[in-house]
Amino acid sequence: MASEFFHRKVERNTIGFVLAIIGVASIGGIVEIAPLFTIHETVEEAPDMRLYTPLELAGRNIYIREGCYACHSQMIRTLRDEVERYGPYSLAVESKYDHPMLWGSKRTGPDLARIGDKYSDAWHVRHLIDPREVVPESIMPKYGWLARTELRTADLGEHLAAQRAVGVPYTPEMIENATADAYAQATPDSAGAGGVTERYGDATQMRVFDGDAARVTEMDALVAYLQILGRLTEAAYGEQPTAATE
Amino acid sequence: MSSYTGKPDPVTGRATTGHEWNGIEELETPIPRLVFFFLGAAFLFAVICWILYPTWPLVWSYTRGVLGTDQRSVVTRQVEEAAAERSAWTARVMDESPADVAADPALMRLVNEAGHTLFVDNCAACHGTRATGGLGFPNLTAKAWLWGDGSPEAIEETIRIGINSTNDDTRASQMLAFGRDGVLDTQKIDAVVAYVRSLSGLKPAAGDDAARIEAGRQVFADNCASCHGEEAKGNRDLGAPDLTDANWLYGSDAYSVFTTVYGGRQGHMPHWGARLSPLDTRILALYVHGLTRPAQ
Numbered sequence A: 001m002a003s004e005f006f007h008r009k010v011e012r013n014t015i016g017f018v019l020a021i022i023g024v025a026s027i028g029g030i031v032e033i034a035p036l037f038t039i040h041e042t043v044e045e046a047p048d049m050r051l052y053t054p055l056e057l058a059g060r061n062i063y064i065r066e067g068c069y070a071c072h073s074q075m076i077r078t079l080r081d082e083v084e085r086y087g088p089y090s091l092a093v094e095s096k097y098d099h100p101m102l103w104g105s106k107r108t109g110p111d112l113a114r115i116g117d118k119y120s121d122a123w124h125v126r127h128l129i130d131p132r133e134v135v136p137e138s139i140m141p142k143y144g145w146l147a148r149t150e151l152r153t154a155d156l157g158e159h160l161a162a163q164r165a166v167g168v169p170y171t172p173e174m175i176e177n178a179t180a181d182a183y184a185q186a187t188p189d190s191a192g193a194g195g196v197t198e199r200y201g202d203a204t205q206m207r208v209f210d211g212d213a214a215r216v217t218e219m220d221a222l223v224a225y226l227q228i229l230g231r232l233t234e235a236a237y238g239e240q241p242t243a244a245t246e
Numbered sequence B: 001m002s003s004y005t006g007k008p009d010p011v012t013g014r015a016t017t018g019h020e021w022n023g024i025e026e027l028e029t030p031i032p033r034l035v036f037f038f039l040g041a042a043f044l045f046a047v048i049c050w051i052l053y054p055t056w057p058l059v060w061s062y063t064r065g066v067l068g069t070d071q072r073s074v075v076t077r078q079v080e081e082a083a084a085e086r087s088a089w090t091a092r093v094m095d096e097s098p099a100d101v102a103a104d105p106a107l108m109r110l111v112n113e114a115g116h117t118l119f120v121d122n123c124a125a126c127h128g129t130r131a132t133g134g135l136g137f138p139n140l141t142a143k144a145w146l147w148g149d150g151s152p153e154a155i156e157e158t159i160r161i162g163i164n165s166t167n168d169d170t171r172a173s174q175m176l177a178f179g180r181d182g183v184l185d186t187q188k189i190d191a192v193v194a195y196v197r198s199l200s201g202l203k204p205a206a207g208d209d210a211a212r213i214e215a216g217r218q219v220f221a222d223n224c225a226s227c228h229g230e231e232a233k234g235n236r237d238l239g240a241p242d243l244t245d246a247n248w249l250y251g252s253d254a255y256s257v258f259t260t261v262y263g264g265r266q267g268h269m270p271h272w273g274a275r276l277s278p279l280d281t282r283i284l285a286l287y288v289h290g291l292t293r294p295a296q
Helices: A002-011 A014-025 A027-032 A054-065 A080-086 A121-129 A156-165 A172-176 A178-185 A193-200 A218-226 B033-052 B071-085 B087-095 B098-102 B105-122 B152-161 B186-199 B210-223 B254-263 B278-290
Strands: B016-021 B024-027
Touching (some): A014 A027, A054 A156, A054 A178, A054 A218, A156 A172, B087 B105, B098 B105, B098 B278, B186 B254
């Protein structure tokens, strides 16, 4: 039979067989992922989208370093219980500047896609230092050393440059001032504070996040990041059926 | 070496595959028809889904499916349906005065059920699942209100705009840092701490004699009475707590009170107006208003 002959031939040709496996295995990707690059209506517009400040980006790096994504997702699905608990479902555009994306795939803790501005800074700090002090039933590990560890800011310009290389529109000016901006955002009374709002917008949250104005710690960065989650753009708060539009 | 012409198996008489391994041969057993049936059914199911739902990517667009539906419109419809389902009682919660709602036990049972879910999802992180609060987070069952008279309306307003929040209309309040900002020296702070603690009958700390308490009275009148009132009963228009009761937001021991006077305090409650609907805010306000102190 012809098909039997074909199979015998392919199976005995190593390179051919490897190519055939790759070809078959990539069908799913070609059908499901590749079209997203050409079908533009699958990604919404968000003209008000703002960038992560250097301090928030540093916090995001700490979030990745500590593996927060292993227990917390940042993706509210189109399910009624999720929309009613967490807020509007996540839009693709909200992850536009997330490299890598931190959607996650497991929720040991709650989803964090819209945690920004939900709780106070003081709560976040105490919760990170000892989760069980404020939520007795929590099984989250303690992250107290973040409050004692000075944030490394010297290389933040390079982090911004790396983000720019993958398409985040940081300007050369932002890259140049990254270290100073990170310090200024957590030290709002300092001279550099004006530059931060000038570069990143008036809505930028300028304050002492960890309650210690004397220095900029990793706690400052992580809380600054958590407090901006879901607030880079208002795009999701349009026509969506959130609890707020009931 | 195998051949393609399998010999019949001498024992069963059935055909073999033709492969032979050290004298062992394998019966030629066909795949059960049921497997092909389910395989076919799965294909058919897929084809029906292709027709009904958005599926195939075209280069610039995709097939919409004849149902014209997608996950987003489904969840929109589900949320709307759920809201419509409970509109019989939620309409009353919004239309009637909070006092009337609170006076209707049947209605309040529904309000408390929904309120508890909302509370656990949104408020319990700080105030605790039993609303008893913690250090820095007020106990909502104690009825020791910082802002307003404890009516559902006042609670609703606090939930909506927050306290020292990022909302433009926020309730705003700050306990000054009398020590750090150099308004009072440590001696005066010690005195006023002793006086304030004496107001609620706490056991005096070491060195808190009558003379110190008396000195503290004067310090209090000069510095604290403008917000906390001459009788230290607090001021619920300013968010200044009552210092004569048994509730201590930041601790009642002499060291904690000293820290409060020295470094000041500024609690922060986020605003929920953008996150919760007016209905949910009203339900939460009624729920919190109805909370009673849990049995110790």
